[in-house]
Amino acid sequence: MGLLDTETGKRRLLAVEIPVIEKYNDGRDPDYRIRLNRVGGALVLAYALKPGHNVYQIETRLLSSYPTVPPETRVLTPLKHCPHLLEGQTLCLWRQGSTRQTSRWDPTKFTCVFAIQAVWRWLACYEVWHETGDWPLPEAK
Amino acid sequence: MDFRPLSELERRQLVTALRGNADGNRVLLVDRKDTSFAGTAEDVPDEEVIHAIKSVPCHY
Numbered sequence: 001m002g003l004l005d006t007e008t009g010k011r012r013l014l015a016v017e018i019p020v021i022e023k024y025n026d027g028r029d030p031d032y033r034i035r036l037n038r039v040g041g042a043l044v045l046a047y048a049l050k051p052g053h054n055v056y057q058i059e060t061r062l063l064s065s066y067p068t069v070p071p072e073t074r075v076l077t078p079l080k081h082c083p084h085l086l087e088g089q090t091l092c093l094w095r096q097g098s099t100r101q102t103s104r105w106d107p108t109k110f111t112c113v114f115a116i117q118a119v120w121r122w123l124a125c126y127e128v129w130h131e132t133g134d135w136p137l138p139e140a141k
Numbered sequence: 142m143d144f145r146p147l148s149e150l151e152r153r154q155l156v157t158a159l160r161g162n163a164d165g166n167r168v169l170l171v172d173r174k175d176t177s178f179a180g181t182a183e184d185v186p187d188e189e190v191i192h193a194i195k196s197v198p199c200h201y
Contacts, residue, residue, distance in 0.1 A: 020191065023191050027174065032175055049176045051177065052145075052155070052177075078142060104199070117171075117194045118199050121169065121199070124155055124169075127155070128147070128159070131147065132152070136155075136156045136160065137160065137163050
């Protein structure tokens, strides 16, 4: 759809994504707010999460094919190699390149903030795995 | 990063919360200022959903 260069994409951005980002940032400490940057044809959300005692710096990319294709998220803070972590510290949240028919990412229901919530939960699992060696959630079927 | 681990009690609480969330019966509450774990609830009103993690269908 072309998030930044088509009318449909711009409408999605202005009517759905920007309002939820503003709501997410409302009342939040500045260090934890979402900052938006345009990088080529992608929109990059930079933010921090702290599910336990550690702060993780994160980048979530909304590619031009977003929201049909789910966002890609990588952790900038160095991590130990662990389950569900791909090359470049990209998180395995949804099957990459999958579409609505084959994955659980639903572009009609989910927003970029939903993706951030998925990242929070991933990091919470990582905090547990770091100490125990066990990923606390079973892999989705 | 100097990793600061959870205490055993904190870890137990977080694991219980994560599994309850994955089973679909608990909402994870997230502190609105610094995103730290703030417990669980059975449900939250719609206007609070941005500060709470309901069902998150993911691969992991």
